[in-house]
Amino acid sequence: MSISTLTKTRGGVGESVRRVDGVPKVKGEFQFGSDLWAEGMLWGHTLRSPHPHALIHSINVAGALALPGVHAVLLAGDVPGKKCFGLEFADQPVLAGDRVRYAGEPVAILAAVDPETARRAAAQIVVDYEVLPPVTDMEAALLPDAPRLHEYGNVLRHVRIVHGDPDAAAEVWVEGYYETAMQDQAFLGPESGMAIPSSDGGVDLYVATQWLHVDREQVAPCLNLPAEKVRVHLSGVGGAFGAREDVSMHVHACMLALRTGKPVKMVYGREESFFGHVHRHPSRIWMRHGATREGRLVSVRARLLLDGGAYSSSGSAVIGNASTFAAGPYEVPNALIEGTRVFTNNPPCGAMRGFGAVQVCFAYEAQMDKLAKALGMDPVALRLRNALKTGSALPTGQIIQGSAPVREVIERCAAIPMPAAIPMPDAVSMPKEEGGRRDRLSYPGGAGNVSRGEALRRGVGFAVGYKNIAYSDGFDDSSEARVKLFAGSSGPIAEVHSAAAEVGQGVHTVLAQIARTELGVEHVVLHPSDTLVGSAGSTSASRQTMMSGGAVQLACQAIREELFDRVRLRAGMGDAPLVPDGALTLEGGMVLAGGVPVGPIEAYLDEPIERTRVYHHRPTRAMDAMGQGDPHVSFAFAAQRAVVEVDEELGLVRVVQIATAQDVGRAINPQAVYGQIEGGTAMGLGFALMEEVQVREGRILNASYTDYLIPTILDMPPVEAVLVEEPEPGAPYGVKGVGEPPTVVSTAAIVAALRDATGRALNRVPVRPDDLIGLTQPAASAGPPPAPDVPGPKAVPHYWGLTHGQGTLMEPE
Amino acid sequence: MLIRLKVNGEWHTADAEPQASLLYVLREHLGLLGTKNGCEQGECGACSVWLDGEMVCSCLVLAAQAHEREVRTVEALAGPEGLHPVQEAFLEAGAVQCGFCTPGLVVAAADLLARNPSPDEATVREALSGNLCRCTGYVKILDAVRLASERLRGRTA
Numbered sequence: 001m002s003i004s005t006l007t008k009t010r011g012g013v014g015e016s017v018r019r020v021d022g023v024p025k026v027k028g029e030f031q032f033g034s035d036l037w038a039e040g041m042l043w044g045h046t047l048r049s050p051h052p053h054a055l056i057h058s059i060n061v062a063g064a065l066a067l068p069g070v071h072a073v074l075l076a077g078d079v080p081g082k083k084c085f086g087l088e089f090a091d092q093p094v095l096a097g098d099r100v101r102y103a104g105e106p107v108a109i110l111a112a113v114d115p116e117t118a119r120r121a122a123a124q125i126v127v128d129y130e131v132l133p134p135v136t137d138m139e140a141a142l143l144p145d146a147p148r149l150h151e152y153g154n155v156l157r158h159v160r161i162v163h164g165d166p167d168a169a170a171e172v173w174v175e176g177y178y179e180t181a182m183q184d185q186a187f188l189g190p191e192s193g194m195a196i197p198s199s200d201g202g203v204d205l206y207v208a209t210q211w212l213h214v215d216r217e218q219v220a221p222c223l224n225l226p227a228e229k230v231r232v233h234l235s236g237v238g239g240a241f242g243a244r245e246d247v248s249m250h251v252h253a254c255m256l257a258l259r260t261g262k263p264v265k266m267v268y269g270r271e272e273s274f275f276g277h278v279h280r281h282p283s284r285i286w287m288r289h290g291a292t293r294e295g296r297l298v299s300v301r302a303r304l305l306l307d308g309g310a311y312s313s314s315g316s317a318v319i320g321n322a323s324t325f326a327a328g329p330y331e332v333p334n335a336l337i338e339g340t341r342v343f344t345n346n347p348p349c350g351a352m353r354g355f356g357a358v359q360v361c362f363a364y365e366a367q368m369d370k371l372a373k374a375l376g377m378d379p380v381a382l383r384l385r386n387a388l389k390t391g392s393a394l395p396t397g398q399i400i401q402g403s404a405p406v407r408e409v410i411e412r413c414a415a416i417p418m419p420a421a422i423p424m425p426d427a428v429s430m431p432k433e434e435g436g437r438r439d440r441l442s443y444p445g446g447a448g449n450v451s452r453g454e455a456l457r458r459g460v461g462f463a464v465g466y467k468n469i470a471y472s473d474g475f476d477d478s479s480e481a482r483v484k485l486f487a488g489s490s491g492p493i494a495e496v497h498s499a500a501a502e503v504g505q506g507v508h509t510v511l512a513q514i515a516r517t518e519l520g521v522e523h524v525v526l527h528p529s530d531t532l533v534g535s536a537g538s539t540s541a542s543r544q545t546m547m548s549g550g551a552v553q554l555a556c557q558a559i560r561e562e563l564f565d566r567v568r569l570r571a572g573m574g575d576a577p578l579v580p581d582g583a584l585t586l587e588g589g590m591v592l593a594g595g596v597p598v599g600p601i602e603a604y605l606d607e608p609i610e611r612t613r614v615y616h617h618r619p620t621r622a623m624d625a626m627g628q629g630d631p632h633v634s635f636a637f638a639a640q641r642a643v644v645e646v647d648e649e650l651g652l653v654r655v656v657q658i659a660t661a662q663d664v665g666r667a668i669n670p671q672a673v674y675g676q677i678e679g680g681t682a683m684g685l686g687f688a689l690m691e692e693v694q695v696r697e698g699r700i701l702n703a704s705y706t707d708y709l710i711p712t713i714l715d716m717p718p719v720e721a722v723l724v725e726e727p728e729p730g731a732p733y734g735v736k737g738v739g740e741p742p743t744v745v746s747t748a749a750i751v752a753a754l755r756d757a758t759g760r761a762l763n764r765v766p767v768r769p770d771d772l773i774g775l776t777q778p779a780a781s782a783g784p785p786p787a788p789d790v791p792g793p794k795a796v797p798h799y800w801g802l803t804h805g806q807g808t809l810m811e812p813e
Numbered sequence: 814m815l816i817r818l819k820v821n822g823e824w825h826t827a828d829a830e831p832q833a834s835l836l837y838v839l840r841e842h843l844g845l846l847g848t849k850n851g852c853e854q855g856e857c858g859a860c861s862v863w864l865d866g867e868m869v870c871s872c873l874v875l876a877a878q879a880h881e882r883e884v885r886t887v888e889a890l891a892g893p894e895g896l897h898p899v900q901e902a903f904l905e906a907g908a909v910q911c912g913f914c915t916p917g918l919v920v921a922a923a924d925l926l927a928r929n930p931s932p933d934e935a936t937v938r939e940a941l942s943g944n945l946c947r948c949t950g951y952v953k954i955l956d957a958v959r960l961a962s963e964r965l966r967g968r969t970a
Contacts, residue, residue, distance in 0.1 A: 018904050025912030026900035026919055028847020028887035032912075035846040114841075116830055188851045188859060188913035188947050238849075238913030239947050270852040441935055504911025504948045671907040671953075678950030679910065705856035705945065713951040714942045 007588040011524075012517035013733055016671035020509045020526060021502065032236035033192030033208035034267045041194065042071055042111040044249065044256050044266035045118035047125050048275055049100035049107050052345040052698025053134035053147065056098050056127060059108060063124030069113040070121045071260045078255065081224030085247050087214065087350070089797040091150065092311040094222050094251045100129075101149055101310035102347050103699045104275030111256040111264050134345035134698045138284065138307035141342045142785050149310060149343035150797075155788045156308055157316045157795040159323040159339040161627025163395040166336035170290025170298035174370040178287070178363040179764040179779040181692035182307075183280035185352050186710050189238015190273040191248040194265040195257035202229025203254045208237040210244045212499045213535035222251045223258065230254070234529035240503035241683070242351030243277035245540055246313055274703035278313045278350030279693055281306040281341070283322070283359040286784040289367045295377050297333075297386045300395075302326040303784035304339035304360065306349070313350030315341045316795035320473060320623070320631070322356030327395050328364035329406050329466040329637055330386035335395040337627065338787055345698045351540060353683060354467065354743045361465035362765055365748035369461075369755070379752075380414050383464050388637075397628040403726040403734075406637050409661040410464055412722045413639035416659035418460075419718075444645050445652030446714055455649040458656070461752025464639045465745040468632040469737045470543040473622040477543070479615050480534030481511070481551035482527075485519060485559050485601075486608035491589055492601040494519050494556075497527035500536035500548035505739055506672040507544040511552045513668055514732070518556030520586030521601060534614065542636065542737020545668060550615030550732040558611035560586065566604045567591050618730060625793050634728050638662040638741035640681070640749035643717075646757040651769025653689055655715070655750060661722040665736030670723065676738045677721045684746025686711045688754075692766050818879045820845065821889040829876045836860045836871035838879075839886060847887040847916045851945070858944030861917040861924075862886045868924045870943075887916035890923060898968070899923045902961035903954075910948030918944045922958050930966050932958075 011017045024030040061073040076083065076097040083097065084090040096107050108125050112118035135146045141154040148154060193207030202225055209215050212232040220230040237244065249266040256264040268276045283306050290299040304322050308315040323339035352358075372379040387406035393399055443449040443456065471477040482497040494515045502508040512524040529536075536548045564584045582594020590597040591604065623629040643656040658681050667673045690709040694701040702708045727734020747765055755762050758772055764779040771778075791799045817826045820843060827842035834853075839845045839862070848871055851859035855870040862871045863885040864878075871884075890897040899922045902908070909915050918941065925932060925940040932940065937958045946954060 016907070019907075019909060021912065022904045022909050023896070025909050025915050026896065026903050027891050028849075028916040030912050031846070032849070034850065037844070037846075116832075186947055188857060188911065188945065189849070190851075237911060238851075239911040241947070267850075269850075270854070439935070441939075504913075506910070675907050675910060675949055675953055678952040679948045680950075682950035683947075704854055705852040706854050710945060710947060711950075712942045712945060713938050713954065716951045719950065719952050 009516050009520045009588050010522055011513060013513050013668050015513065016669055017509060017513060019506060020512055030236050032189050032238050033206065034189060036194040036206055036235055036265055038194065038196060038263035041263040041265050042113060042260060043115045043118050044109060044111050044253050044264045045122050046106045046252060047108040047122045049096060049105045050103060051100060051129055051131050052103040052136065053132040054100050054129040055132060056096060056100065057130060058128045060126040061108065064110060064121040067117065067121045067124065069117040071111045072256055073108060073110040074255055074259060075108050079222055082221040085218040085222055085251065086312050087246055087314045088316050088795065089312040089802045091797065091802065102345055104347060106252065109252045109256060111260050136344055136346055136698045138305050138342050138344055139785050141344045142788055152796050152800050154343045155790045155796055156312055156341045156343060157319050158788050158790050158792055159319055159627060160792060161323055161335065161337040161395050164334035166299060166301060166334055168299050168334040171293045172374050173288060173290045174367060174374050175288040176363065176367055176370060177763060177779065177781045178285040178366060180283045180359045180362055181766060182282045182349065182695060183352060183687050183691050184274060184693050184708055185241035185243035185277065186708065187239030187241055187243060190270060191268040191276045192266065193235060193249055193253055194263055195253035196263045197257045197261055200229060202231065203257055204231045204233060205250060205254055206233045206235040207250055208235050208244060210240050210501045210503060210540055211538035212501065212529065212531050214538065215247060215250055216531055218247050219250050219254060223254055232531045234501055237501060237503040240539065241353045242355065242540065245351045245538060246278055248276045270705055271703045274693065274700055275347065278348045280352035281308055281318055281349040284781065285359065285363040286781065287363050287367050289371050291371055291375065293375065295375050295382050295385050297330055299334040300327040300332045302337045305785065306341045307344055307346055308341050309344055309346040309348040311348045312797065313348050315350060318350065318356040321468065322360050324396055324631055325357045325466065326360045326364065328368065329388045329464050331388055331392050332395060337395060340788055346695050347700060353680065354740050355541065357465065357467045357744045358747060361463065361744045361748045362751065365463040365752065366763065369752055379462055380410060384410055396623055396631055398630045398632060400635065402634040402728045403665065404635060404637065405663050405724050405726045406464065408724045409637050409639040409663050412724060413641055413659055413661035416720050416722065419643055419657040444647045444654035445650060449647060449650060449652055451647060451650060455647050457646050457648055457757040459644050459646065459753040459757025461642045461749045461756055463745045463748035463752055464637065465741065465748065466635050466637045467542065467740045467744050469546060469636055470541050470617050470633040472620055472631045472633065474620055476616055477537040479536045479547035479551040480612060481548055481555050482533050482610065482612040483515060483552060483555040483559055484608055484610040485521065485605060487602035487605040488523065491523060492521045492605060493523045493525060494521045495525050495527055496552055497533045498536050498548050498552065499529050499531065499533050500544050501529060501539040503539050505676060506669060507539065507548060509672065510545050510549055510668050514549050514552045515556055518553055519559065520588060520590065522589065542740045545737055546731050546735050547615055547617065549735060551613055553732045554613035554615055555611045558613055559609045562609045563604055567598065623793050627793065634731065634736060636663050636736040636738065636741045638745045640745045642749040642753040644750060644753040644757055646754060646772055648758060648773060651772040653754065655685060655717040657717050657720065658746065659720045660742065661724055662738065662741055663724045663726065663736060664738050665728040665731060666725050666734040667723050668733065668735060673723060673738050674721055677742045678719045680739060680742030681719055681746040682711050682716055684743045685715065685750055688747040688750035688765055688767060690766055814877065816876050816880045819883040821885055827876065831877065833876045834872050835874040835876045835879045838876040839871060845886050845888055849913055849916055851913065856945065858921060859914050859917040861920040868921065887920050890919060897923060898964045899926065899961045902957040902964065906953045906957035906960055908949060908953040908957035914944060914946040918946065918954060922961065926962055926965055931962060
């Protein structure tokens with residue numbers, strides 16, 4: 001009788017379903033790391049160096065310890081195990097010992113009964129510094145007499161990619177020099193977590209992070225504890241964008257908890273957050289593009305310099321990415337690309353949404369526009385003529401095996417209707433209702449624009465870019481997931497246990513959708529994410545939907561096999577009717593044979609079924625000394641068109657519209673995909689127009705939301721987005737990650753529109769008002785620095801035998 | 814110092830330091846963690862609450878200023894009958910990602926719609942310009958406010 005009531009499983013793959021954590025989030029009940037509380041807990045606090053480069057001769061903590069309410073003050077000598085941590089190389093001290101390398105480096109930590117007592121105690125610590133001259137310029141860091149940040153010098157990695165004949169002759173050449181500033185992820189919820197000592201001598205760390213297992217991999221050795229005694233649990237994450245890839249307060253909170261025997265909570269304020277995480281690498285980029293008169297690219301020469309600040313972080317991978325993407329999403333038969341990631345006494349830089357692809361996209365798309373102008377060609381037509389496609393060879397020699405709908409994203413983006421013409425305020429005397437002066441709030445700068453709109457100019461810019469999905473260079477960043485199917489009181493329930501960090505992007509919702517589709521069960525619950533299940537890899541590199549999604553799909557498929565065995569076994573015993581040769585499927589809580597329901601799923605769940613599976617992406621191969629290899633798993637492409645208005649006298653900008661088409665493979669949750677595109681675009685808009693961590697002599701000048709500006713709702717234009725769904729072969733459901741491509745392209749598109757509006761070169765982001773009205777000259781350079789004399793192609797510390805921080809989790813091949 | 818304040822209909826007394834903000838007292842003394850601390854400078858709006866019916870950044874209000882006054886927080890928005898229409902609309906429109914800005918934004922949106930049930934887009938943008946969101950790009954937040962406005966008007970019509 002249930003046959004006629006069979007319904008499709010709701011909330012599965014391809015549906016715009018509501019977030020699994022949505023209700024607690026709108027009610028303010030969702031527990032972020034900063035909301036953690038435990039009986040008797042203490043507050044941790046960090047004392048940081050005010051100097052970018054100094055020796056530490058002594059630290060006197062007596063005054064701090066004497067304050068009532070202070071439970072512990074710890075220094076470098078108190079670190080129980082390994083003194084340093086790091087994602088790629090363990091070169092970053094848990095606490096500075098005899099030397100600090102950046103302003104903001106942690107020097108001492110303490111635990112007190114409340115935050116105010118902790119602050120006062122920190123002020124009582126006396127550090128005797130001997131200030132050293134810092135190196136704060138990325139080119140100066142390469143000079144032979146520059147102060148050395150590390151014993152092996154100031155170069156983390158130099159990448160050299162030689163493709164075809166880099167000296168090939170071309171008919172038309174354009175060249176350019178570009179700079180990008182330091183950008184901050186500026187997530188809303190600052191670094192936070194709590195460490196709770198356990199009776200086994202270990203510790204439970206609840207922390208807002210992007211990769212639980214790599215945290216444990218770094219934290220446990222510093223605590224001199226075996227990995228199993230450091231249990232890391234995901235607390236609510238208030239945004240990440242790369243800033244939570246590195247360890248921040250993790251080891252500190254654990255040290256204080258183990259020392260005091262009490263739970264210790266640490267929460268950074270906004271100012272401290274600017275010192276508590278890595279930033280987007282500032283860059284200097286020199287490019288030369290050669291083409292035929294018909295507009296076919298012949299050669300690209302690129303020299304990249306990234307300022308990584310004091311430590312390695314993920315810089316080796318960032319320069320790898322920047323270098324491999326430097327020629328853009330175009331077929332380039334000949335190329336010479338050299339990228340260097342240097343150390344300075346600036347704040348450390350590492351991962352941020354786009355991961356090296358953002359900086360080079362800004363440069364190569366400016367070059368494509370220059371080339372179009374030199375050729376007298378339409379910029380969109382030039383891009384179409386050179387667009388990559390499946391089967392194209394990249395400068396690394398990698399052949400694109402997966403989908404590469406570059407032509408489609410360009411054409412579909414260009415086809416999006418332009419915004420309605422806004423009446424320009426030329427007829428200032430005409431009443432607004434007669435089409436004359438428009439609402440002043442719609443001028444660039446809004447209420448801040450005191451003009452009559454005499455100097456408004458409109459511009460249109462176009463950009464295409466791409467980004468790799470998942471980790472590269474031979475790493476097997478696999479993802480594990482455990483799924484349990486059991487009978488609940490009102491039907492079957494699937495429980496998904498994954499360590500994939502939900503950072504706001506919606507991966508937990510996606511995992512639930514996949515379980516629904518694979519198991520035909522609507523009721524899915526998410527087990528809290530922790531290290532009691534295997535690594536999910538990082539919530540980075542736009543990889544979790546593909547990787548952890550793939551792991552959940554595999555686990556569900558294994559459950560299905562067991563379930564179907566039970567169905568067949570029972571049918572064989574004549575217990576239930578079963579179409580003998582009909583394929584078994586699951587839908588709407590029912591088992592179907594040949595499309596005909598044979599019984600509810602829970603009827604076969606006397607015993608729950610639990611399966612754990614690991615998803616691996618296809619193997620990749622690291623670049624060799626000539627930059628040749630098969631480094632990337634797959635690629636996602638995006639095109640954006642920006643329409644801007646510039647007030648040429650006031651230097652104010654209003655972005656009128658963003659049109660975009662993005663290669664997403666397959667949208668598991670379309671509404672969330674659009675959300676990623678809109679949010680990623682906002683971050684690119686911020687980088688184009690306002691976002692810069694201003695660093696002078698190694699010190700951050702604007703460590704606050706008052707002085708570091710991010711886009712508000714007044715800055716964001718409508719985003720007209722089109723999803724191009726061309727499934728990626730071999731990926732679950734054909735998915736591609738979606739978070740990063742919008743950030744890669746939007747900065748380039750917006751600045752192209754500003755150039756179109758003003759006719760100015762604008763070769764540095766963020767573009768400042770002074771740049772738009774000609775008060776400043778374009779960023780200038782005397783030419784690229786010579787290639788450093790370092791062993792290659794891997795990171796230099798590798799050749800010095802330094803430990804690899806990601807160790808057993810991500811063994812290079 | 815002892816501070817007595819009415820929060821979400823109930824009187825509380827907190828023994829707070831003189832320099833403590835209202836935000837600190839709400840979170841650390843009263844355990845009302847829905848109100849978030851994003852910047853401590855009144856820039857991000859994550860700490861938005863109502864003080865005697867007027868929306869304020871609770872990080873910029875001294876707790877002492879709230880003495881003998883009435884505070885309403887995000888925790889009071891949803892009634893026993895379910896979510897506030899603004900909260901419902903945020904879920905439906907996909908306006909929530911990491912959710913850290915969300916409590917402040919739903920407070921700001923509810924405040925706007927209580928004063929002006931049919932705001933045009935420019936008014937919505939102006940009203941929410943003190944609330945930073947780093948995840949969504951605000952597009953779906955605008956959708957959510959539009960949706961909530963329609964719903965609220967439908968309800969009163």
